Amino acid sequence: MMYGVSQFGYLVASALFIFALHWMNAPTTARKGVYAGGWGTAIAILVTWAEPSVIHHLWIILPIVAGFVVGVPLSRVPLTAVPQRTALSHAFGGAAAGLVGTAEYYLRLSEGVEFLTPFRMVALIAEIILGYLTLTGSLMAAGKLQEIKWVPQRPVTYPGQNVINLLLALTAIVLAGAVAMNPAAPWAPAAFAVIIALALLFGVLLIIPIGGADMPTVIAILNSYAGLSAVAMGFVLDNKLLITAGALDGSSGLILAIIMCKAMNRSFTNVLFGAFGQVQQAKAGAEERVYKSETPEGAAQALEQASSVVIIPGYGMAVAQAQHKVRELYDQLKKRGITVKFAIHPVAGRMPGHMNVLLAEADIPYTDLVEMDEINPDMPQVDVALVVGANDVVNPAARTDKSSPIYGMPIIDADKARSVFAIKRSKNPGFAGIDNELYFSDRTWMLFGDAKNVIGELVKQFAGPGMH
Amino acid sequence: MDFWPTIYVFVLATFIGLGVIRRVSRLLHTPLMSLTNAISAIAVVGAILVAGGDYPLRIRVLGAIALFASTTNIVSGFLITDRMLRMFKTDKPSGGAA
Numbered sequence: 001m002m003y004g005v006s007q008f009g010y011l012v013a014s015a016l017f018i019f020a021l022h023w024m025n026a027p028t029t030a031r032k033g034v035y036a037g038g039w040g041t042a043i044a045i046l047v048t049w050a051e052p053s054v055i056h057h058l059w060i061i062l063p064i065v066a067g068f069v070v071g072v073p074l075s076r077v078p079l080t081a082v083p084q085r086t087a088l089s090h091a092f093g094g095a096a097a098g099l100v101g102t103a104e105y106y107l108r109l110s111e112g113v114e115f116l117t118p119f120r121m122v123a124l125i126a127e128i129i130l131g132y133l134t135l136t137g138s139l140m141a142a143g144k145l146q147e148i149k150w151v152p153q154r155p156v157t158y159p160g161q162n163v164i165n166l167l168l169a170l171t172a173i174v175l176a177g178a179v180a181m182n183p184a185a186p187w188a189p190a191a192f193a194v195i196i197a198l199a200l201l202f203g204v205l206l207i208i209p210i211g212g213a214d215m216p217t218v219i220a221i222l223n224s225y226a227g228l229s230a231v232a233m234g235f236v237l238d239n240k241l242l243i244t245a246g247a248l249d250g251s252s253g254l255i256l257a258i259i260m261c262k263a264m265n266r267s268f269t270n271v272l273f274g275a276f277g278q279v280q281q282a283k284a285g286a287e288e289r290v291y292k293s294e295t296p297e298g299a300a301q302a303l304e305q306a307s308s309v310v311i312i313p314g315y316g317m318a319v320a321q322a323q324h325k326v327r328e329l330y331d332q333l334k335k336r337g338i339t340v341k342f343a344i345h346p347v348a349g350r351m352p353g354h355m356n357v358l359l360a361e362a363d364i365p366y367t368d369l370v371e372m373d374e375i376n377p378d379m380p381q382v383d384v385a386l387v388v389g390a391n392d393v394v395n396p397a398a399r400t401d402k403s404s405p406i407y408g409m410p411i412i413d414a415d416k417a418r419s420v421f422a423i424k425r426s427k428n429p430g431f432a433g434i435d436n437e438l439y440f441s442d443r444t445w446m447l448f449g450d451a452k453n454v455i456g457e458l459v460k461q462f463a464g465p466g467m468h
Numbered sequence: 469m470d471f472w473p474t475i476y477v478f479v480l481a482t483f484i485g486l487g488v489i490r491r492v493s494r495l496l497h498t499p500l501m502s503l504t505n506a507i508s509a510i511a512v513v514g515a516i517l518v519a520g521g522d523y524p525l526r527i528r529v530l531g532a533i534a535l536f537a538s539t540t541n542i543v544s545g546f547l548i549t550d551r552m553l554r555m556f557k558t559d560k561p562s563g564g565a566a
Contacts (some may be wrong), residue, residue, distance in 0.1 A: 017507050018484055024500050025491040027556040034550045037507050041542055048513045054520035056528065063519065063532045067539020074540065075547035082498060082548070089505045089545060092537040099537070100514040103530035107523055119471045223501055230508045235474055237514055243474055244481040249508035251485030256497060346494070353497030360555040366495050367558055 002052060009047030010241035016040030017245050021252070027366055044241055079361045080318045083219065083350040087142035090222045094134025097229035098196070101127040104236055105183070105192060113184045121180035123235035125192075129172065129199045130229035136203030138222050144207070145215060145350055156208040165205055172198040210271070212315075213392060215350045217260040217271045224253025256352045263346035263372075265398075265408035294445035296454060299421050300461030306383035308339040310375065312412055313355045314348050316389015316425055320451035326388060327362035329455050332462035341368055343375045343385075343412045345393035376413045385417035387438075389425070389451045395436045420444040423454045499552045506545025512538035 016036045023033035049060060077085050101124050108115045116124075143151030172195055179191050210218050227249025234242030261268060303309060311330070317323060333340045342364065348355045356369055379385070387394055394414040397404040414420055415438050422439060424446060438444055447454045492500050515538050518531030 013510075014481075017510075018488060020503065020507065021485070021488045021492070021500075024493070024496055024503065025488075026493055027495060027553070030493075030496055030499065030553045030556070031550060034503065034546055034553065037503060037549075038546045041506070041510060041512070041546075044510055044513055045516065048516045049520070051517065053522070054516060055522055056520045059519045059528055059532055060516055060535065063515075063535035064539045066536045068543050070536075071540040071543030071545075072547065074544035075551060077548075079552070082502075082552075085544070085548065086498075086501055086505065089502070089541050092541050093505060093508055093511065096509070096511045096515055096534040096537040096541075099530045099534040100511065100518055103518045103523075103527045103534070104514075107518070107527045110524070219501070223504065227504065227508045230511045231478055233511055233514050234478075235471065237517070238474060239513060240474065240477045242510055242513060243477045245507050245510040247478055247481035248485040248488075249504040251482050252489045252500060252504040255486060255489045256501065259494075259497075344494075351498060352501060353495065353499070356495045357498045357552050357555070360495075360552070360557070363555075363557065365558050366556045369495060371494055 002050070006047040006051065009043050010239070013040035013044040014241050014244040016043075017248055021248060078321075079357055080321055081146070082357060083215065083354060084142045084145040086351060087138045087145060087219055087222065090219070090226045091135050091138035091142065093226035094131045094138060094222075094229060096131070097226070097233055098128050098131030098135060098199075100233055101125075101131060101236065102192075102196065106189070109184065109189065116183040118180055120236050121183050122176075123232045125176040125180055125195060127229050127232035127236060128196060129176070129202075130225050130232060132196055132199035133203040133206070134222055134225045134229060136200045137207045137225075138203075140204055140207035141210075141215065141218055141222065144212065152208060153212065155211045161205075161209060165202070168198055168202055168205070172202070212350065213347070214264075214271050216347050216352050216354070217257050217264070217266075217268075219351050220253050220256035220260055221268075221271075222253070224250050224257060227251075227253055260347055260352060263410060264406070265410065291439055291446045292442075292444065294421065294447055296447065296457035296461055299445065299447055300458050302419060302421070303333060303338075303384055303386070303458070304336065304462070306338055308341075308382050309333055309384045309386060310341050310343050310379070310382045310414075310417065311386045311388060312343045312345075312348075312390050312394055312414055313359065313388045314345075314390025314393060315350060315354075316391075316423070316451050318349055318354065318358055318389070320389065320425070320453075322388060322451035322455050323358045323362040323364075325452050325455040325459060326359070327364055328459045329462070330364060330368075332459060341370050341375060343372060343414075344369055345372050345390070345412050348390055348393050372410060372412050379413040379416040380418075382417040383419065385414040385420045387414055387420065387422040387424075388455065389423060391424075391436055394422075394438050396441075397435075397437045401437070414438060415441055415443070418443065421447055423447045423449070423451050425450060495556065496553070499549045502545050502552070503549045506542050506549065509538045509541035509545060512542060 017040050020033040020037035023029040175191050179188050227246045230246030396415045398406045398409040398411045515535035519535045
């Protein structure tokens, strides 16, 4: 009887999860998706809690209360910190899977070794490897994104890096095979612990060679791993809800990672093992070239005379928290009857969709946020392209320069606009460390400074008495 | 144990996932990630069984930590997704372009 009730509950929860994701296909229905997901989770928790085997209720209430105490503030972080929060939550998800897997193994070892069939052991070891790897990998990613001091920002590479990683992975796989076949052997618990240590280490090693520009892909991959570790847990516990929910999460991470890779014209293996940031030295030593600088006054005049303006935001906008100032500029331009659109590159920012959320926060209607492929055909008719803290995603070298590390990456064709104003924090190259051809074009004028200050200056020009 | 049914569920759910996620608006990829994160915190089910069962203390401690981590993801995941989604509007609120 109880079995039927809980299975029915799980089935309903699975259906709700699928609806939740389905409703994410449009901003108008998306919030319904959150409620569907919330109800699904609540039902699953209640029917599980009602299982007769669950008897220590305080052991459930206290962690749940603690989860609320930490979870509520974590949901109120500023939106610029959303990439870090996301990485952190992948770490939590990985930790949960790893810990449950560890508990299951040592529990069954002492009471009920017959539970540990080879299939369950393979799933269990997959669960802990993915779980612990996601834990440390995501913590590293979160540390990089938060720019914590002792976490290296630049990619860390050393000779033989991939060989060492490969050897570690092989060791883990061999140990895993041995433990899966002999889960109750006297040496097995120790080997199991070694696998855990290797997975924790592997997570760190996998992330240190990865640069900031690759973070969107890496976060998506970690998302996928966290989902797959839940699937593995579902195999161990023979729980189809866990398998379904984990598979949904896993495929979501996979699709996002594929989109990110396509948007950078790179492969998974290249992101994970390529250490992008290291390629930059290729063009050092080229002759010094000069930028044309422009004052906010001049830029404001050009903007006022334009009839269509495209704003191209990048990570620099997020760093400077400039989205609200951008909104003020947007209002000023709209007020003068100028068409304003935002061109969003899939990998702009540090996670998929990062720019959209920041601009939505600043109350910019999402109907004015246009995808790269949609806006590019219109770029030659655009009077002013305003680049706000974006760099590689507008670098024309991606189209023309075969020696460039970003060659082949689809870009927003800012250089085709009639004029370009680029706001940039400093004269240094961007995160990927590549010189940007766009800045030297004769149609481009640079506005050096913090994005928030520069846009603020522009807005002042419009709001001031001088211009009407 | 016959594990084939679970493999079936996994494969079919993956196909559903790929089909559904592909249609998600690109505008919403950040909330999508926090939503799937909250959903995959369904690992909470395993954590409850371990933390609340009649098992040795050290086992239940592991379960309780996992339960805490999953609950954190559920709570913060759903809340922040909703918070972000509320920001997506078609028109500016009143008076924006006066």
